[in-house]
Amino acid sequence: MVKKHMKIDSHLDQIERVGRFVQEAAQDAGFDEMESYACELAVSEACENIILHGYGDDSTGEIEVSVRTEPDNITIELWDDAPPFDPANSPIKLDPSIDDPPIGGLGLVIMHRVMDEMEYNRREGRNQLRMRRSRKPPS
């Protein structure tokens, strides 16, 4: 089991760093390139939402990221001090219609489709989002 940790300011241009951090951890856990990319994508969407919707215009916020990997498993935790929001249980529409595709809501769709489990807790006045994914057997 490996644990890694990082922290960013609530700036959009910091997301790339988190993405890379998660992607590398996923590869270390034995995920293939596209599975690792998917984890990078999901966590990037989560951070974007925290920065834009959670902190809003406030760029003095922070996001803490911790990643725990075991062989074939990755668990990512995001902590922020923005107002409470539960992405794990927000209603999402997983099957967009072709005639009227959604413009909004893609971020949550991506997070839910990539991750096997999403768990939200409000702890000590902070948002805690825990996301887990296991490596898929090669199809």
Add this chain to the structure above:
Amino acid sequence: MVKKHMKIDSHLDQIERVGRFVQEAAQDAGFDEMESYACELAVSEACENIILHGYGDDSTGEIEVSVRTEPDNITIELWDDAPPFDPANSPIKLDPSIDDPPIGGLGLVIMHRVMDEMEYNRREGRNQLRMRRSRKPPS
């Protein structure tokens, strides 16, 4: 001064050999790739005419090829035993009209445009065609 000689049967598939022979000689004489290619093309046209128009259906004929090179100069001689024909002084139309481009006559046009001099002689009952080209100053 270098002299080289070869002989082919009056088969179309032998022309490639003559072309390569001439092209290599031209490169040895210091011609660049496209000038050498032009010499290959001209001599191939000459051989094609001898085989098709000179010998006609008779594939037992021969063409003798001799090449003389000096720095920046190549002289090619073709000998054949077909009926007399003078490609050096045949009428050709060097400026085809765009609206009605020629279908025939291209072989002689190419030979005359590539070569600086063409000289035909009927000697000892054979056709002798001598073609000369000097290297062009780089434009």
Add this chain to the structure above:
Amino acid sequence: MEINIQGYKRVTVVTVTGRVDSVTYSEFENALQAELEQGKVNIALDFSGVEFISSAGLRVLVNARKTVKNAGGRIVIAQPSQQVTETLEIAGLEVLFEQFPDRETAIAAF
């Protein structure tokens, strides 16, 4: 992100390389917008060099598709990188954008 635009008779090829995300999407959006305003409604996106595309980039795509469709045009993707194909599939949007294996076949489809 870098954007390169090649206008042809029937199709405009927009080549994007790098990241299309919340930081860069508006540049991409503006480039497409400029083409659409000139009446260029047939677009082939060369996405071979896209390393990362997030929902911010997908939104630009979905919006552009709507605009060109209403104008009788079409937007397709030429030689998508694996990341682009993966993202479209995760988002469930792969049915919206025809994907071609190379620029040539994409261009020839217009």
Add this chain to the structure above:
Amino acid sequence: MEINIQGYKRVTVVTVTGRVDSVTYSEFENALQAELEQGKVNIALDFSGVEFISSAGLRVLVNARKTVKNAGGRIVIAQPSQQVTETLEIAGLEVLFEQFPDRETAIAAF
């Protein structure tokens, strides 16, 4: 000589490699003929791999041009090898065939 044919919506790309001469021209002619008979009158010739083309090959080109022109089509050359460009110029036929630097621009010209 090898011939490869790629049919697209508006244009057929005929890729020729090797020698187009008195030995091989009829194979080239037949391949073009087959396309023309199917009504494919917009042709892009990928001549990047042509090492040698003699008057026998040029005659095929000039004839094909006449046929497609009469049928309202067009024949162009995509990425000609140096040898092709040189031969067309020597024969004085370069004005008859538009030449494009690559397949993409040739295809997009239709």
